[in-house]
Amino acid sequence: MSEVEIGRSKRARQAYGFDDIALVPSRRTRDPEDVSIDWQIDAYRLRLPFLAAPMDSVVSPASAIAIGRLGGVGVLDLEGLWTRYADPEPLLAEIAGLPAERVVKRLREIYTEPVKEELIVSRIKQIRDAGVVAAGALSPQRTVQFYKTVVNAGVDVFVIRGTTVSAEHVSNHAEALNLKQFVYDLDVPVVAGGVATYKAALHLMRSGAAGVLVGFGGGSSHTTKNVLGIAVPMATAISDVAAARRDYMDESGGRYVHVIADGAMGGSGEIAKAIACGADGVMIGSPLARAVEAPGHGYHWGAEAWHGSVPRGVRTHLGTVGTLEEILVGPSNTADGTMNLFGSLRRAMATTGYSELKEFQRVELTVSQP
Secondary structure: OOEEEEEOEEEOOOOOHHHOOOOOOOOOOHHHHHHOOOOEEEEEOOOOOEEEEOOOOOOHHHHHHHHHHOOOEEEEOOOOHOOOOOOOHHHHHHHHOOOOHHHHHHHHHOOOOOHHHHHHHHHHHHHOOOOOEEEEEHHHHHHHHHHHHHHHHHEEEEEOOOOOOOOOOOOOOOOOHHHHHHHHOOOOOEEEEEEOOHHHHHHHHHOOOOEEEEOOOOOOOOOOHHHHHOOOHHHHHHHHHHHHHHHHHHHHHOOOOOOEEEEOOOHHHHHHHHHHHHOEEEEEEEEOOOOOOOOOOOEEEEEHHHHHOOEEEOEOOOOOOEHHHHHOOOOOOOOOOOOOOOHHHHHHHHHHOOOHHHHHOOEEEEEOOO
């Protein structure tokens, strides 16, 4: 494992992002129609290997249902506007129309409205009643407070998502979420993250999580790198966490934990590279915020943008390029990789000679010289 010398007292690993790597075709190619991108997480088999990020600009109950019918999973933010307000549509329109200098302050004001347990129940029920996988997300800080409500409401997949999530959080000021004890007590599959290192991922897998999210601070609406100095080159991080998955399978006698890349994927090429590096699926936000059905009206922001003391996100204007169906499975009206994301994944696999996602993780890669 190569390291570089930063100075006399500090050394660091060389790490790679998606821009640093490329896929290499093999000796055979395949017909894209012969390629399967089906994905199964716990008991749920999906036609598309992705979760929509739990962000108010991306997932509403209506868009979660639409995403589910197209073959993915829309993860609703259970601390977002849909569980704070009976009708958040006017507020979503207001956020989209705010001048840039007022965004952070107004977001804080809007999100001071308390989360209501009855709205958590009704939103999850609305998604379940549509016959699609109902998934909801809480931050580690709110999980202890609301998890019983979420589970009793009938959630199918429970996501615990934060800038970084550890198996055991230490606090002298509040009740800590100990995932080592918590996950095993639930009757639903848990996806948790983010993580970016082998050790952190291995500990999270030992907690009983069905999937781990890889990445933090890499999305288009995040400024975590600038505010906290924390970032992760995703290609290296995914490969490290995939190694933890392999070693945990040996350690546990065959239990498989899904690796889900989360962040730095603005187009189809990054999605293909994420799976090539070892991801089983992806969590995407900004590509879906460009959909006609997206609740953000062409704008994109995350929970970090309205943090009470240390905001680490921005409202980003992405515009609208097409419907959810066009963005996910085509047809594409652009040549920049922002539409027909999973048709492009299918073609990348066919071009490099692979017919299934697990096989595609073995594709040869090249690294660009710095």
